[in-house]
Amino acid sequence: MARRRKTPISKPLPQVEGIDPxxxxxxxxxxxxxxxxxxxxxxxxxxxxxxxxxxxxxxxxxxxxxxxxxxxxxxxxxxxxxxxxxxxxxxHRELSPEPDVPSDLPVLFEDEWILAVDKPHFLATTPRGMFVKNTALANLRVAHDLPELSPVHRLDRATAGVLVFAKVPPARAPLQMLFERRKVRKTYEAVTLPIANLSEGDQLTVRSRIDKEHGHIQVEQTNVQILPGEHPPLAPETHAQKRKRRQSGQAFDGLNAESRITCLSIYDLDSATVDITGLNNSARRLTHLQLEPHSGKTHQLRAHLLAAGSPILGDTIYPELQEHGNDNPALPLQLLARTLEFIHPLTGEDVMLRSQRTLALAPPPGPGVR
Missing domain, CATH: 3.10.290 (Structural Genomics Hypothetical 15.5 Kd Protein In mrcA-pckA Intergenic Region; Chain A)
Known part of the structure; x- marks a missing residue:
């Protein structure tokens, strides 16, 4: 059965194993x-x-x-x-057996308002599709006895890293507002094949329009701009501009997605590291990237690296959609939400969250990383 998003504050049925009715x-x-x-x-x-x-x-x-x-x-x-x-x-939905997925969720930060964890690859943030019980939200509600816990942003199931939840309803709106107003600095790391003309230390900015059609897994990306070097972020549409546009009945048709890509290192894959399905031994030179999304569109980083010519390794959606459930635990999507920084909206303190996870194909630290 489908679910309606807006619900009364008081629910007539209790949660079951961390899952709302x-x-x-x-x-x-x-x-x-x-x-x-x-x-x-x-x-x-x-x-x-x-x-x-x-x-x-x-x-x-x-x-x-x-x-x-x-x-x-x-x-x-x-x-x-x-x-x-x-x-x-x-x-209450009747639960079917769900695939086993990693469920370890180390706590990175916690106070009376916020719970931040380090999500593993393959664990969904919230109930969706075949994953209802095996989700970060349901697991944390039960493990920490937090029935009012709610996500303030999301990570794709295939993406690992920093994930933030509001512990109580009064914290949710202020935290979500930080993301909506781009007051949160996010960095990701990814591993791809080398990007043409991008050397160690080089940067490029990718801008595009990304649209997601209901029922489609892949996004549609148009008007792609790839700009070498560092560029200031596009100014978001102001509330006054948005109100004026909506009053005139116009839809926003400009660029809505922007990411900065920095090459951290270019290196040869160690023979002891997990193999890359589909690559021969002559194509084992990889690039370790830092990604800074200045917007938060669905699959934005995946789409932008695809546009740059080097899709993220381990991706089962881009460039070609693989069969449902074709996840290879030996090679998860090589995308990690590394850091997340913001000013706590309720205490005013600086919050800096950093994932302690590593990507399977990332270079080892120290000498030998080129």
């Missing part, structure tokens, strides 16, 4: 495409079955019989409750 709001009118030919008064079960479980007409009625689907007050709906437009429906 699902909340749906019925459409105002019963969809004509779901209309049953033999009924003039459709039921709630008719709607939920037609929308989510047309292949299993007994699933929803069985859950209604068990009293597992309730309204805002927590009162169970009856098996033949009528469909009422605008009404609320709450239930």
């Amino acid at each position: 699902v909340h749906l709001i019925m459409p105002e009118q019963y969809p004509s495409e779901y209309a049953a030919t033999d009924k003039t008064s459709p039921t709630l079960a008719d709607y939920l079955t037609a929308r989510f479980f047309p292949q299993d007409p007994h699933y929803v009625p069985a859950r209604l019989e068990r009293g597992e689907i309730v309204d805002d007050s927590g009162t169970p709906y009856a098996p033949h409750s009528p469909f009422i437009g605008g009404s609320s429906v709450w239930y």
Whole structure:
């Protein structure tokens, strides 16, 4: 069943293993495409079955019989409750077996407002798709007894590194505002094949427009600009500009994604290091990069390195989408959220968070790194 994002503060069902109940709001009118030919008064079960479980007409009625689907007050709906437009429906999703993934989440920082952890590769930030229980959010809520814990930003499941949560509701909005207003300095590290004309210490800036179409895994990237050297970040659209644009009914069609790329080192892959699937022995010269995103679009760093000619090693989405679940634990996506810096919005202190993880293909520190 789908989930509606806006939910009342008071939920009629408790969390189960750190997982919130699902909340749906019925459409105002019963969809004509779901209309049953033999009924003039459709039921709630008719709607939920037609929308989510047309292949299993007994699933929803069985859950209604068990009293597992309730309204805002927590009162169970009856098996033949009528469909009422605008009404609320709450239930707990039934969990299916999930793939085993790394779940270690060392704490990097904690106070009464914030919990920051060092996320491993392959662990989802929040419940989505096949991963509901095996997520950072659910694990931390249970392990730290923090039922109100909520994410203030996200990392892709394949990306490791610094991840920040608000421990209580009053902290969430101020923290999210820091990200929205670009008051958080983020650095990532990545390993790719060498980028043409980018030597150690060199920088380049990638700007583009990135759009994500619902239902598509890859993003669409247009109007790409690759600028050698260091450039000041593009000025974000101000609130006044945004308000004026929206009042005129115009959509923002300018560049919306920008990343600075710095070459940290160019080196030969040690023969003892994990092998790179698909590369022959003559293509083992790699580049260790520092990435500074000045915006936060979906798959931005992946798309920008692809545009620069060297997609991130271990990527199963770019340049070509591989089969679902084709993760190779021996070679995770070579992308790490290394640092995150901001001024604590509730205490005023400087917060500097640094991941202690390492990328499998990153060069060892010290002599020998070229």
